Amino acid sequence: MKLFNDLNANIGLLKRVFGDDAAVIYREFDLKKLNNLRCCIVFINGFVDYARINDEIMLPLMSAEKNTECIESEIPEFIKSEVITSSQIKSVQTCDDIVNEILNGGAALIIDSVSGALIINVESYSSRGVAESSTEKVERGPKEGFTETLGTNVSLIRKRIRNPKLKFVYKRIGTLTNTSICICYINGIASQEVIDNLMQRLDKIDIEGILDSGYIEEMIKDSIFSPFKTIGNTERPDSTAGKLLEGRVAILCDGSPFAITLPFVFLEYFQFNEDYYNNHIYSSIVRLIRWIGFFLATSVPAIYVALVTYHQEMIPTPLLLSISAARTGIPFPSVVEALGMLFVFEVLREAGIRIPAVIGQTISIVGALVIGQSAVEARIISAPIIIVTALSGITGFLVPKMNAEIVVLRFLFLVFSSFLGLYGYIFCLMGILVHLNSIESFGIPFMQNIASITIEDQKDMLIRAPWRYM
DSSP, rough: OOOOOOOHHHHHHHHHHTOOOTTTTEEEEETTTTEEEEEEEEEETBBBOOIIIIIIIIHHHOOOOOTTTGGGGGGHHIIIIOOOOOOOEEEEEEHHHHHHHHHHEEEEEEETTOOOOEEEOOOOOOOOOOOOOOOOOOOOOOOOOOOOOHHHHHHHHHHHHOTEEEEEEEEEOOTOOOOEEHHHHHHSOHHHHHHHHHHHHHHTTOSSEEEEESHHHHHHOOSSSOOOOSSEEEHHHHHHHHHHHHOEEEETTOOOOOOOEESGGGGGOOGGGGGGTHHHHHHHHHHHHHHHHHHHHHHHHHHHHHHHTOOOSOOHHHHHHHHHTTTTTSSHHHHHHHHHHHHHHHEEEEEEEEHHHHHHHHHHHHHIIHHHHHHHTTTTTOHHHHHHHHHHHHHHSSSSHHHHHHHHHHHHHHHHHHEEEEEEEEHHHHHHHHHHHHHTTTTTEEETTTTOOOOOHHHHTTSSOOGOOO
């Protein structure tokens, strides 16, 4: 609905929209030096900087004098261009525009006999300051992490890529929350097809509220029933800037400290920003350790159960005798032991995340020492399965981006191995490889460069080549 020429009618229109919301402030006043012109400033308590309202709006308006050459109809333009000192001011004509701007921290100046309003940006939210990322800590590299404020996050990226080709496109999603998001990409490096595809998917989102970037990630991803994510996420501005320089697109969401990046390929699970800050030899060794850790985390329980249950002849005799002695008196088969211990490990890990940090260490000690040792001494489980579970669980933390996927793969391999031994493990591995090669991320093959044997494609896969060769 368009605004009226009458100040009282416009105020009544806004009051019908906001209802009895006591947080919405209506400040009416008369401009004595401008023909007693009646005005009203509308804003939300707690969303604005009161000092800026006083200094940039109220004080200039109260002290403004009408220009002798200014006619009555030009007073609004005179106020906009010569009176209000704010650097961010614009005119709107509809009630929807006013409401949206007020909800985003703006102050609406409504003037009598004018069918429009001036929106002055005086937002001031309570927000967390820039601090180190809690989920992606590094020994060497920038310590800054994203916050919940969209403007701050945009500035953290702009600070790292000071180039006019870096583009920011703003959109709003959520019929009730009206959440602001920002699409970031470097013009000329990012694929225009990927950008167009992303915009189409964002336009199709129909949801009442967006409270975190995870909502967007799930609603625009490819292969929604796949356990593997086809969209990355990070809490670090330097990682986001690195992805943008590689031609990817980033999405920042107001209220979320996590940026999502796309397209996302399998190799990115094993690439960390610290790899590019340290010596390439050390970084290559650490990356190889991650690949080995991924294999151990997903396959050790399955291979152990397969060997102990079906392929005892493949185990060296001294080791087989040791395992057999340790399993003497155990009432459960190996697969039940493995499933039970992996379940207990996931329970302890989840509990360690949710409980206060002060007693988190206590839970770890109780879980690892008391429960494990007592279970072995009571002959409920065998000692080898404790070692297998611990090895599988600890190596899983080498690839933190893949925690959820590792848990799924670990249980899948274990179940198949319990039925068919090593053959079941191989069949499951073949099925997963087929699935990985069948999915895409915004038109990019998920397993890109994995099967390539060219030197160019191997420079940043299993190892990290020196910068001068990259």
